[in-house]
Amino acid sequence: METTHSFHPFDSFLDRMRNPASLDLVRSIKSFIVSFSFNAPNPENDAKRIQDFFQSMEAAIRDHPLWEGSSDAEIDNALEGLEKYVMTKLHSRTFASSAEDVKMDAEISDKICLLQTFLRPQHLDIPSVLQNEASWLLAEKELKRINAFKSPREKLLCIINCCRVINNLLLKASISEDHVLGGADDFLPVLIFVTIKANPPQLHSNLKFIQLYRKQSNLVSEAAYFLTNLVSAKSFIVDLNAKSLTIEESEFEASMQAARLVNRVPQETLTTFDKMSTFRKITDPGPSTPMHIKAKTNLNGELNYPYMEAEAGELTVGDVEKLLSLYKDVVTKYTSLCSTVRHLSFSKTVSPAPQGNDDDLMRQTNGRTYKDTSCQED
Amino acid sequence: MGCSSSLPDRSSGRSTGLNNADNSEGPDAKNLRVKLVLLGDSGVGKSCIVLRFVRGQFDPTSKVTVGASFLSQTIALQDSTTVKFEIWDTAGQERYAALAPLYYRGAGVAVIVYDITSPESFTKAQYWVKELQKHGSPGIVMALVGNKADLLEKREVAVQDGVDYAEKNGMFFIETSAKTADNINQLFEEIAKRLPRPSPS
Ligand SMILES: Nc1nc2c(ncn2[C@@H]2O[C@H](COP(=O)(O)OP(=O)(O)O)[C@@H](O)[C@H]2O)c(=O)[nH]1
Ligand SMILES: [Mg+2]
Numbered sequence: 215m216e217t218t219h220s221f222h223p224f225d226s227f228l229d230r231m232r233n234p235a236s237l238d239l240v241r242s243i244k245s246f247i248v249s250f251s252f253n254a255p256n257p258e259n260d261a262k263r264i265q266d267f268f269q270s271m272e273a274a275i276r277d278h279p280l281w282e283g284s285s286d287a288e289i290d291n292a293l294e295g296l297e298k299y300v301m302t303k304l305h306s307r308t309f310a311s312s313a314e315d316v317k318m319d320a321e322i323s324d325k326i327c328l329l330q331t332f333l334r335p336q337h338l339d340i341p342s343v344l345q346n347e348a349s350w351l352l353a354e355k356e357l358k359r360i361n362a363f364k365s366p367r368e369k370l371l372c373i374i375n376c377c378r379v380i381n382n383l384l385l386k387a388s389i390s391e392d393h394v395l396g397g398a399d400d401f402l403p404v405l406i407f408v409t410i411k412a413n414p415p416q417l418h419s420n421l422k423f424i425q426l427y428r429k430q431s432n433l434v435s436e437a438a439y440f441l442t443n444l445v446s447a448k449s450f451i452v453d454l455n456a457k458s459l460t461i462e463e464s465e466f467e468a469s470m471q472a473a474r475l476v477n478r479v480p481q482e483t484l485t486t487f488d489k490m491s492t493f494r495k496i497t498d499p500g501p502s503t504p505m506h507i508k509a510k511t512n513l514n515g516e517l518n519y520p521y522m523e524a525e526a527g528e529l530t531v532g533d534v535e536k537l538l539s540l541y542k543d544v545v546t547k548y549t550s551l552c553s554t555v556r557h558l559s560f561s562k563t564v565s566p567a568p569q570g571n572d573d574d575l576m577r578q579t580n581g582r583t584y585k586d587t588s589c590q591e592d
Numbered sequence: 593m594g595c596s597s598s599l600p601d602r603s604s605g606r607s608t609g610l611n612n613a614d615n616s617e618g619p620d621a622k623n624l625r626v627k628l629v630l631l632g633d634s635g636v637g638k639s640c641i642v643l644r645f646v647r648g649q650f651d652p653t654s655k656v657t658v659g660a661s662f663l664s665q666t667i668a669l670q671d672s673t674t675v676k677f678e679i680w681d682t683a684g685q686e687r688y689a690a691l692a693p694l695y696y697r698g699a700g701v702a703v704i705v706y707d708i709t710s711p712e713s714f715t716k717a718q719y720w721v722k723e724l725q726k727h728g729s730p731g732i733v734m735a736l737v738g739n740k741a742d743l744l745e746k747r748e749v750a751v752q753d754g755v756d757y758a759e760k761n762g763m764f765f766i767e768t769s770a771k772t773a774d775n776i777n778q779l780f781e782e783i784a785k786r787l788p789r790p791s792p793s
Contacts, residue, residue, distance in 0.1 A: 339685075381661075397639040398661040398681035402688060435678055439662040442680075446691045458687050 226288075227295020235280050242274070243296070247303045255311045261426035264300065264308075268429050271296055297429050298365035305364050308427060310419035318418040322452060326413040327477055329454070332469035333410055337459040338403040343391040346383055350404075353379040354412035361415045366428035369420055370437060377440040380404050406447045421445050472550040621790050625676040628783070629696045631720045632705035633713040634684030637739040640770035641705065642679055645780055648773075667780060675784040677701075692720075696728055701783055705737045708767065709746040714738075714753070721761055733786050734763040737779060742769040 231240055246267055250260070275281050275292050284292075301308065310316055335345050356376035363369050384400050387393040414420070424441060425433075433441070450458065456466035521529075521537060529537075630638045646665045661681040668674050682688070682695045696702055704720045706713040717736060724734060736758045738749060751767060758765030764782055768775040 395639060395643075397642075398683040399634055399685060401661040401681075402683040402691075403685075435664065436662050439678075439680055442694055443661075446688075446694045449691060449694065450688070453690070 224295045224298050227292050227299065230280055230292065233280060236278070239271070239274060239278065242271070243300065247300065250304060250307060255307045257308070257312070257422070257426055260308060264304070264427055265430055267300070268293065268297065293429065294367055297367060301366055301427055302364045309423050310416055315419045315422065319416045322417050322448065323413055325451060325454070326410050328470055328473040329410050329451070330413065331473040331476065333407070335407055337461050338407055339460055340403050340407060341393065343387045343393045344383060344400060344404055349379055349383040350408055350411065353408045357409065357412040357414040360420050366424045367432070370424050370428055370441060373444050374437055374440050376408065377405065377443065380408065402443060402446065405443055406450055409444065409447045410451065417448055421448060468550060475547050475550055622673050623676070624673065624787060625678065626700040626787060627680060627698060628677050628701040628703060629680045629682060629699040630703050630705065631682055631692065631696070632684065633707070633710070633716045636705045636707040636710070636713050637770045638681060638684070638705050641737070641739060641768060641776060642681070644770045644773055644776045667784060669781070669784055675787065677780060692723070693727055696724060698729060699732060700729070700787065701733045701735070702728060703735045703737055703779075703783070705739050706749065707740050708738045708749045709740055709743050711748050714749045718757065721763065725761070731788060733783060735779065735783055736763050736765045738767040739770060741767040741774060742771050
C-alpha cells in the first residue's frame with residue numbers, strides 16, 4: 215500500500231522512456247494517446263480502452279529488455295509512471311469533460327455551501343470525543359488538495375490520506391478516551407462531516423475519474439474501501455434531507471432557506487442594482503458623498519436596498535411597486551434569519567471554508583506537472 | 593497507522609469479488625483473495641467478530657491499535673490453499689442503509705449478523721438477505737450469523753429459526769460468540785471452503 219505523496223515513480227519512468235531502447239514503448243504510448251483525437255469523449259468506452267492499454271503495457275514492460283531482472287516494485291513504478299503520463303495527456307478529455315459532470319459538481323458544491331452554514335457534528339450524532347478540530351482540519355486539507363494532481367493515483371492518495379487521518383483519530387479516541395471502537399459506524403459520519411467542511415473541488419468528477427481511470431489492479435483493498443467511503447459520503451450529501459440528520463424538519467428547512475438567501479446575495483445585488491436605473495444617482499452618489507454616510511451603510515445593504523439614502527420628497531408613485539417588493543424581501547430574510555439565529559444561538563457553527571485560493575495553487579501545481587510530462591516531447 | 597494487518601500486496605489481481613487467476617500475476621488457485629462485506633444492525637457484534645478473528649481479541653475497548661473499519665486476515669486451509677479475507681465494515685445506522693449497495697457491490701462474501709437476544713436484529717438480517725439476493729453479485733457466498741450465543745438466558749431468537757431461514761435461502765448458518773470466541777474461526781473457515789475455486793486451466 216502506498217503511504218505518502220513523496221514516492222516518485224514518475225522520474226524513473228521518464229528516464230527509462232528517454233532511453234533509446236524504449237522507442238517501441240514510446241511509440242505505442244504516443245499512438246495510443248493520439249488515437250483519442252479522432253472521436254468524441256465517451257467515459258465508459260475511454261475507460262475500457264485505457265484499462266486495456268494499461269494491461270497490455272504491463273505485459274510489454276515485463277517482457278522488455280530494459281526491465282529485464284527488475285523487481286515487481288520497479289515494474290510497478292513504471293506502470294504508475296505510465297498511468298500518470300497517459301492520464302495527464304488525456305486529462306482534458308477524461309476529467310469533468312461532460313456538461314453533466316460539470317453540473318453535478320456545481321450542484322454538490324452548492325449544496326455543501328448551504329450545509330456548511332448550519333450543519334453541526336451533532337446532526338450526524340458524532341460523539342464529542344471524535345470532534346477533534348486539528349485532525350479534522352488535517353483531513354480536510356488532504357481532500358482539498360485533490361485538484362493539485364492530475365493522475366488518478368495521486369488524486370486517490372489525497373483521499374487515502376484524508377481517511378487515514380480520520381482513522382488515526384478514531385484509534386486515538388479509542389485508546390485515550392476509552393471510546394468504544396465503532397468501526398464504520400464512527401468512520402463514515404466523520405468522513406461525511408469532513409467532506410462537507412472541505413467542500414473539495416469537483417467532487418463528483420474526481421471520484422468518477424479515479425473509479426474509471428485508476429489502474430484497476432491498484433484499486434483494491436484498503437484503497438478501494440476508502441474510495442468507496444468517499445463515494446458513499448458524496449451520495450449521502452446528494453440525497454441529504456431533514457430525515458438524513460438528527461434535526462427537526464422545520465429547523466432543517468429554515469436553515470437551508472436562510473443559507474440560500476445568504477448565498478444568493480451577491481447575485482441579487484447585481485441584478486437589483488441594474489434594475490434601479492432611476493435611482494442610480496442615489497445609489498452611486500459619487501465622490502461628494504460625506505464619509506459618515508458611507509460608513510453607516512455596508513456595501514451590500516447599499517446596493518441591495520437603494521432607497522436607504524432616499525428622501526421622502528424624491529419618491530414618486532412609480533416607486534411604490536419596488537418599495538413594496540423590497541419590503542417583502544426584507545421581511546422574508548429577517549424572518550428566516552431570526553429563526554436560524556434562534557436555532558444556532560447556543561452552538562458553534564461551521565464557518566464556510568474559502569474556496570478561491572486553492573484554485574490558484576492548483577493551477578500552479580498543475581502547470582508544473584504538465585511541464586514534467588512533456589519532457590518526452592520531441 | 594498500525595491498525596490494518598494488510599501488507600503491500602503488489603501481486604494481487606483484480607479488485608472485485610473473488611480474485612483468482614484471471615491474470616498471470618494475480619492470485620492463483622492456491623491463494624485466493626476475497627472481499628467480504630459485513631452487514632447487520634449496529635450493536636449486533638460485527639466489530640467484535642472481526643476483532644476476534646483478526647486479532648484473537650474480544651474487548652473492543654482494549655487498548656489495541658487495530659484498524660477500525662477495514663481489516664484483512666489470511667487463513668490457511670487444510671488443502672494448503674490460503675484465503676485472504678478483506679473485510680469491509682459498513683455503517684449500521686439506519687440513515688446509511690441506502691448506501692449499502694456501494695459497499696457490497698463486487699463482494700465475494702456477505703456476512704449478515706444478528707444478535708440472538710434481539711428479534712429486531714434478526715428481522716433486519718432477513719432484510720439484508722433479500723436485498724443481497726436482489727442486488728448482490730451473482731454467486732455471492734452468504735453467511736447468516738447469530739452472534740452473542742453466550743447470552744443463553746437472554747436468547748430471543750431460537751436456533752431453529754436461524755437454521756430454517758438460512759436453509760430456505762441456501763445460505764450457510766452459524767451461531768457465534770465473539771465474547772467466548774466460540775465458532776469465530778469456524779465461521780471464516782466454512783466460508784473459505786464454500787468459495788468458488790478458479791477452474792484449473
Ligand atoms: N455477550 C456478548 N456481547 C457481545 C458479543 N459480541 C459483541 N458484544 C457486545 O455487543 C456490543 C456491540 O458490539 P459491536 O461489535 O460494536 O457491534 P457492531 O455495531 O455490530 O459492530 C459491544 O458492547 C460488545 O461488547 C458476544 O458475542 N457476546
Ligand atoms: Mg461496528
